[in-house]
Amino acid sequence: xxxxxxxxxxxxxxxxxxxxxxxxxxxxxxxxxxxxxxxxxxxxxxxxxxxxxxxxxxxxxxxxxxxxxxxxxxxxxxxxxxxxxxxxxxxxxxxxxxxxxxxxxxxxxxxxxxxxxxxxxxxxxxxxxxxxxxxxxxxxxxxxxxxxxxxxxxxxxxxxxxxxxxxxxxxxxxxxxxxxxxxxxxxxxxxxxxxxxxxxxxxxxxxxxxxxxxxxxxxxxxxxxxxxxxxxxxxxxxxxxxxxxxxxxxxxxxxxxxxxxxxxxxxxxxxxxxxxxxxxxxxxxxxxxxxxxxxxxxxxxxxxxxxxxxxxxxxxxxxxxxxxxxxxxxxxxxxxxxxxxxxxxxxxxxxxxxxxxxxxxxxxxxxxxxxxxxxxxxxxxxxxxxxxxxxxxxxxxxxxxxxxxxxxxxxxxxxxxxxxxxxxxxxxxxxxxxxxxxxxxxxxxxxxxxxxxxxxxxxxxxxxxxxxxxxxxxxxxxxxxxxxxxxxxxxxxxxxxxxxxxxxxxxxxxxxxxxxxxxxxxxxxxxxxxxxxxxxxxxxxxxxxxxxxxxxxxxxxxxxxxxxxxxxxxxxxxxxxxxxxxxxxxxxx
Amino acid sequence: xxxxxxxxxxxxxxxxxxxxxxxxxxxxxxxxxxxxxxxxxxxxxxxxxxxxxxxxxxxxxxxxxxxxxxxxxxxxxxxxxxxxxxxxxxxxxxxxxxxxxxxxxxxxxxxxxxxxxxxxxxxxxxxxxxxxxxxxxxxxxxxxxxxxxxxxxxxxxxxxxxxxxxxxxxxxxxxxxxxxxxxxxxxxxx
Numbered sequence: 001x002x003x004x005x006x007x008x009x010x011x012x013x014x015x016x017x018x019x020x021x022x023x024x025x026x027x028x029x030x031x032x033x034x035x036x037x038x039x040x041x042x043x044x045x046x047x048x049x050x051x052x053x054x055x056x057x058x059x060x061x062x063x064x065x066x067x068x069x070x071x072x073x074x075x076x077x078x079x080x081x082x083x084x085x086x087x088x089x090x091x092x093x094x095x096x097x098x099x100x101x102x103x104x105x106x107x108x109x110x111x112x113x114x115x116x117x118x119x120x121x122x123x124x125x126x127x128x129x130x131x132x133x134x135x136x137x138x139x140x141x142x143x144x145x146x147x148x149x150x151x152x153x154x155x156x157x158x159x160x161x162x163x164x165x166x167x168x169x170x171x172x173x174x175x176x177x178x179x180x181x182x183x184x185x186x187x188x189x190x191x192x193x194x195x196x197x198x199x200x201x202x203x204x205x206x207x208x209x210x211x212x213x214x215x216x217x218x219x220x221x222x223x224x225x226x227x228x229x230x231x232x233x234x235x236x237x238x239x240x241x242x243x244x245x246x247x248x249x250x251x252x253x254x255x256x257x258x259x260x261x262x263x264x265x266x267x268x269x270x271x272x273x274x275x276x277x278x279x280x281x282x283x284x285x286x287x288x289x290x291x292x293x294x295x296x297x298x299x300x301x302x303x304x305x306x307x308x309x310x311x312x313x314x315x316x317x318x319x320x321x322x323x324x325x326x327x328x329x330x331x332x333x334x335x336x337x338x339x340x341x342x343x344x345x346x347x348x349x350x351x352x353x354x355x356x357x358x359x360x361x362x363x364x365x366x367x368x369x370x371x372x373x374x375x376x377x378x379x380x381x382x383x384x385x386x387x388x389x390x391x392x393x394x395x396x397x398x399x400x401x402x403x404x405x406x407x408x409x410x411x412x413x414x415x416x417x418x419x420x421x422x423x424x425x426x427x428x429x430x431x432x433x434x435x436x437x438x439x440x441x442x443x444x445x446x447x448x449x450x451x452x453x454x455x456x457x458x459x460x461x462x463x464x465x466x467x468x469x470x471x472x473x474x475x476x477x478x479x480x481x482x483x484x485x486x487x488x489x490x491x492x493x494x495x496x497x498x499x500x501x502x503x504x505x506x507x508x509x510x511x512x513x514x515x516x517x518x519x520x521x522x523x524x525x526x527x528x529x530x531x532x533x534x535x536x537x538x539x540x541x542x543x544x545x546x547x548x549x550x551x552x553x554x555x556x557x558x559x560x561x562x563x564x565x566x567x568x569x570x571x572x573x574x575x576x577x578x579x580x581x582x583x584x585x586x587x588x589x
Numbered sequence: 590x591x592x593x594x595x596x597x598x599x600x601x602x603x604x605x606x607x608x609x610x611x612x613x614x615x616x617x618x619x620x621x622x623x624x625x626x627x628x629x630x631x632x633x634x635x636x637x638x639x640x641x642x643x644x645x646x647x648x649x650x651x652x653x654x655x656x657x658x659x660x661x662x663x664x665x666x667x668x669x670x671x672x673x674x675x676x677x678x679x680x681x682x683x684x685x686x687x688x689x690x691x692x693x694x695x696x697x698x699x700x701x702x703x704x705x706x707x708x709x710x711x712x713x714x715x716x717x718x719x720x721x722x723x724x725x726x727x728x729x730x731x732x733x734x735x736x737x738x739x740x741x742x743x744x745x746x747x748x749x750x751x752x753x754x755x756x757x758x759x760x761x762x763x764x765x766x767x768x769x770x771x772x773x774x775x776x777x778x779x
Contacts, residue, residue, distance in 0.1 A: 123605060197605055197609060200608050202601070204604050235619065236619040238616060243719070246719070250715075251708070251709030252709050253709075253712060253715070254623065257630075257631070271712060272631075273627060275626075279622075279626070
């Protein structure tokens, strides 16, 4: 259990290829491994969404390549409705777990947090390595579902019982594929629990001299709060997945009711509660939204002042808001279940905190806007993605006000309104946070600058693209366009078809634009201009050490911190800012 | 710019164990709430007699917490070789009692199986096996931690060994408390 000696003294730089690049204990390597895993996952998830969008727009046309990939479930390239559901399930699962959780939290958090608090590594480097490889195994187990005879599951990323619990009778993919899903997510939970444990212990115990809690950078605060949320959330999802897998392979009846007939077969189970799964799942599921987005809050709050050359407005308020969001996130899960047969009193009890949680979220947004108000903003790509983050978070957040009310949600819940809402507020916003973090920390991670011109094209085209995809979905939802259908070829839905075609073109375009990002990522890594120690004139500790940092970050010494991370607009020896480890006194410019 | 060549003062292993305890507590809270919901979901809950060996196992586990605490205090006595030796003996005893507890749990499972009560027999037996098997797995984690601490103490009772032993002890005592809680739930609900 004890790894403190390793953590305190740091571990020696490994020499072999395996220990250096594969089974590394170095938090920086592990952070990059998480980001690489997320990159593979996001490309996989994006291709799946392309298949879905193509079929939605042109239900009678062959989807390119798909016929060869899945000759059974997409004969001639035209997918069956079950295949559509399988793609939807895998898209959602891959994106939520292996992209939105791993990249902003485990990826950037691993790389940056120990340096920002002045530590040589994470508190438990071996657990940290295990955390990544366990997550990697979880991803491979999930992908294995593509290669089993019945294909991937069709239960959606929420895997609602009882269909997710009964086996192959529930449809193609609901045999081994669904079991692999449950096993994969259970393994994933273990990986994230190990990660959360590390983040909490590192933040509490390995802060360097002078790094009081209130001097921690906002990104570190966000990762810390996220790890507390994750610790609780994944501790509940893990039992839920174990019980689900036991229902499937152990013959138990936790979630399967008595007398259930599926595919004309009476299921040999009795007395289980499908609602129990929903409660356990959403007790994790709603905080998961904040696990995805709070690191984005931290990244934006860390980056914006550096480019606004102004201190972040209300730093203590921001931290209080993040705590409030974290706490309230555990009181709102029932709003995902308004349509599951909920007592109206219970619905109100879940609706009220859902509306209250919008207050700290709104305050945070105002703090960002207040920070850039009147500032001479340096329009770097990272700054643009931060502004884009605020924009899509507000756009998606506003539709949340509607959905928080049971009476309105009853109409909108099963429609594209919800698809547009959560893609904006959780998906695209978190992705913009990831992009901002990448453009900001890439010079530190690889010692080379990314190309700003390509970066700006990447931002503007992506920004326009995501609005073209997800904003129309809100109108589709208001018009009653149901979600989860593989095609809209019948009567009243036909009118929505042109908008679906438009969204599909926008999705293909936005996806293609990401080639700019990939090119920039690879080209800059080898050919970009050499990065100085502190290219952005930022204040936190990662900008005091070489780019890329040495194995033990600070070269066998622990830095001493004298200031908070928010000292912009000051008169310092290096310019209009004062580094956290600079002993000079503050003087406002 | 000033820098110091000292290691940070705090010991993360203890924080790590506390965080782990929080996660395990949350996890068993989820199982307990699942039990309560499942029991009220349908009238198919069957009561059965808990195997008596469980109570002996409980005594054993609580006693092992006592021997561990004695061991920890003796090992911590600075420069006392005799105390270190008896501390090590007590540590081995604790490890043995922990393994005996798991063996006792296996006896309890075999007892139930002999009565025809398996994992899938009914919701009450399902929860019994889930609770007891998961607790035993967590306890085996504690056995590994105690083994690591034991090895470090044998190598010399320095700060590193004492820190490992302190963290492992905290986890072990929690395992005992968790088991008492689970036994209470099982006694009431089974």
